Amino acid sequence: MGAQDISWWDLSLGYILVLIPIIVFSYFKTGLVKPTLIATARMTVQLYLIGLYLEYIFTLNNIWINIGWVILMVLIASFTAIKRSYLNRKIFLFPIFLSMLIVIFAVDFYFLGVVVKLDFLFDAKYFIPITGMLIGNSMSNNIVAFNTYFDSLDKNQTQYKFALANGATKLEALKSFIKEALVKSLSPTIATTSVVGLISLPGMMTGQILGGQSPAVAIKYQIMIMITILVTSMMTVILSILISNRFIFDKMEMPLKNLYSGK
Incomplete structure (x- = not known):
């Protein structure tokens, strides 16, 4: 029922x-x-x-329509993340879109292919709703991460330059900025994961139960959803930052001046 x-x-x-x-x-x-x-x-x-x-x-339930729909969702999420972070679209659209696309498909393949073991990996009733949940959560985490990372880098360039001057590689000099972005963006997701089922009943689990699925099956899916949301969010944040770093520095390894829209 x-x-x-x-x-x-x-x-x-x-x-x-x-x-x-x-x-x-x-x-x-x-x-x-x-x-x-x-x-x-x-x-x-x-x-x-x-x-x-x-x-x-x-x-x-056509494979190309399903994939095309997911790509469109990723593109819209990328535009939204850039807009909400006030970043320069010309610089950040490609790295953010590419990062989200790679991570989303990689996690989907593992979840739906290895864990759920679907015969048709791109089955619309699994592929699209689950991907939508992953994209939505990843987008929210990316907005927090981008605001934290690029704003901190913009305001603390002296710290970055000092690290470079003392022999640090660019990645080593940026490590503290990336750490701060990861902590601020993923702490809410980790906190939610730790208390799920105690103070909240997640949407997917509730929907499956209302749809007639047994609580035991709904719980298994919800566990995997929480894990994939955490993994996807972390991977999109770190990959977006690392790929973006290839576009936001000049030949002297200094941050560009036009990282933000309108600046």
Whole structure:
């Protein structure tokens, strides 16, 4: 038995809940009323359109369409990460997109091919939703990592130059900056992993249980999802930084001046 359906009328009643933050935001004059309404409207339209499109993708289940859809998701995530980090798109789009693409497909191949052992590795009902979860979490971690790493490098160039002057390689001179980016971006993910099941019931596990799957099977999938999210997030952060480093330094190994958009 699947999850209890929600009628369109009942769904409209659910939107009444949005009035609560709207009233609070309005009372405290936060300026968040309009962004909240826009975000809710965009979310509704986007999910409705995606729902229609996924119905088509799942029915067709074509390998090239499935791969193309994932590549599009990675591209959008790359644009979003760059935009939210205020980085120069011309410099960072290729390294970030390439990093996310490599990591996502590598982890997907291992998870779906080695662990789940799918006969069809690119089966849409597995490949697309799981990849979407990995991309979403990786994007959030990348935004924090980029903000931390590039802002720290921009403000502490003296520390970087001092390390180089004392015989350090470029990677050694950048080690403390990369460390800070990893700690700040991945600490929330590690904290979430450590308490999952105690203070929260994850979305995928809840969805599988509501869909009629046994809790035992749902737990196994959720364990793997948490592991792959942690691994994917870490790998995309470190690989994005390492590949970006090949584009952001001049011939004298000094950071370029135009790392940020508008600068």
